[in-house]
Amino acid sequence: MQGHDAERGHAILECCQAQVEDLDQILQLDTQAYNGKSLWPRSIYESELNSTNNEIFVLKFPENGEIVGFACCSLVLDECSITNIVVSKNHLRKGFASQLLSYMLDFGNSKGVRQWYLEVRAETNPAAVALYKKFGFESVGRRKHYYSNPREDALILQRGLDLSQIS
Numbered sequence: 001m002q003g004h005d006a007e008r009g010h011a012i013l014e015c016c017q018a019q020v021e022d023l024d025q026i027l028q029l030d031t032q033a034y035n036g037k038s039l040w041p042r043s044i045y046e047s048e049l050n051s052t053n054n055e056i057f058v059l060k061f062p063e064n065g066e067i068v069g070f071a072c073c074s075l076v077l078d079e080c081s082i083t084n085i086v087v088s089k090n091h092l093r094k095g096f097a098s099q100l101l102s103y104m105l106d107f108g109n110s111k112g113v114r115q116w117y118l119e120v121r122a123e124t125n126p127a128a129v130a131l132y133k134k135f136g137f138e139s140v141g142r143r144k145h146y147y148s149n150p151r152e153d154a155l156i157l158q159r160g161l162d163l164s165q166i167s
């Protein structure tokens, strides 16, 4: 899928599939977002990049290559699980996660995805829960003590196919 440009103020950002040379910045953002410990080690990101079912998308300034956010997902048949989405702490509340999520949803729709799922911390991540609800995700369940450090339940969020897209 081609990258596309989106204009926000004076910044023109490009959303595209991640390349191996993006991994250093992705790991930095991941470490920053989760208080000093990245969600995944580099080896997992490398295998995601090499996998045919998994995707990583980045949002970057094309002029200097600075990545301001990334999002990961895993596609199996017509289902897609969103496994992570991170925006730089320096660039929060500028609509960047929304751009990444829109790009990912468009990508998935073009591949025939009909159901989207994800888990999110139930109590301590209201920003992510609000982001996903804004995009039509609904809470369909809870996994008890799914997370550690701190121990916390996960909300399971789901988004079905937008029926208006069926011709």
Ligand SMILES: CC(C)(COP(=O)(O)OP(=O)(O)OC[C@H]1O[C@@H](n2cnc3c(N)ncnc32)[C@H](O)[C@@H]1OP(=O)(O)O)[C@@H](O)C(=O)NCCC(=O)NCCS
Pocket (backbone or CB within 6 Å): 033, 084, 085, 086, 087, 088, 091, 092, 093, 094, 095, 096, 097, 098, 099, 118, 119, 120, 121, 125, 126, 127, 128, 130, 131, 132, 134
């Ligand atoms: C969650 C996260 C990706 C949002 O990124 P962002 O670029 O700031 O989000 P956006 O600017 O696109 O915001 C879109 C919507 O999300 C919601 N939102 C985002 N941050 C919010 C906050 N701090 N409080 C409440 N709602 C918030 C709002 O509904 C917002 O829409 P609005 O601006 O019209 O009110 C970012 O906070 C982050 O990287 N968090 C750490 C990593 C993480 O927890 N990821 C989720 C894993 S499931």
